[in-house]
Amino acid sequence: MKSKLPVVFAIAAVSGGGKTTITSNLIKKLQNSKALFFDDYDFDGPDDILEWIDxxxxxxxxxxxxxxxxxxxLLSEPIDxxxxxxxFGYSHSKASEFIDFTIFINTPLDIAMARRIIRDFKKGSAEAILLDLENYMDKGRRGYLAMLRTTKPNADLIVDGLLPISDILSIITQNIMKIKNF
Known part of the structure; x- marks a missing residue:
């Protein structure tokens, strides 16, 4: 762990696991903080995610x-x-140089999938939902399982994704405060 301010921490979870919800709520709870969201970027990455996972x-x-x-x-700004x-947590070597602490929200895959369907298919048809579920069972689940094998074991803190949001926020802030005061 690097001792510096601001403290940089990464929140990881499978898709639908709660990364964005927890990050968005933490930004309100931790004063003098900023957040960067992976989904806000258009990264150059693998063309075929499943081939990449395989x-x-x-x-x-x-x-x-x-x-x-x-x-x-952000590191040059006067924030905490x-x-x-x-x-990816610590798994990306260039990004990990800047990360002080990683958190993995451990959400059961069925709950993460249900959340993702609710989030992504609010206006979708039943057919679109069924196709997505078929894709998940046929291929996509491998990606979720890969993350559980790679990112989760390297996290500094694993938080139960079934806990109420307020409890997850409390656990994370307690741990982050310890780092800041270290």
Whole structure:
């Protein structure tokens, strides 16, 4: 762990696991903080995610230079915390140089899938939902399982994704405060 201010921490989870919800709520709870959201970027990454996963899913194959530049800019600002809604945790070697602490929101895959369907298909047809579920069972689940094998074990803190949001926020802030006061 690097001792510096601002403290940079990454929040990881499978899709639908709560990364964005927790990050968005933490930004309100932790004063003098800023957040960067992975989904706000258009990264150069693998064309075929499943092929990438089947070939080992090396996060270093993603060009995260824009995100890294934004982290560098925020590091020069007079803030206390930088939160990254970031699926790779410490796994991307260039991004990990800036991360002090990683959190994995451990949400059961069925709950994450239900949340993702609710989020992504509010206006979708039943047919679109069924196609997405078929894709998940046929291919996509491999991506979720890969993340559980790679990102989760390297996290500094694993939080139960079934806890109420307020409890998750409390656990994370308690741990982040310890780092800041270290």
């Amino acid at each position: 070939n080992g899913g090396n996060p270093n194959e993603w060009n995260l230079s824009r995100l890294i530049e934004d982290i560098k800019k 915390y930088i939160m990254l809604d970031f699926p």
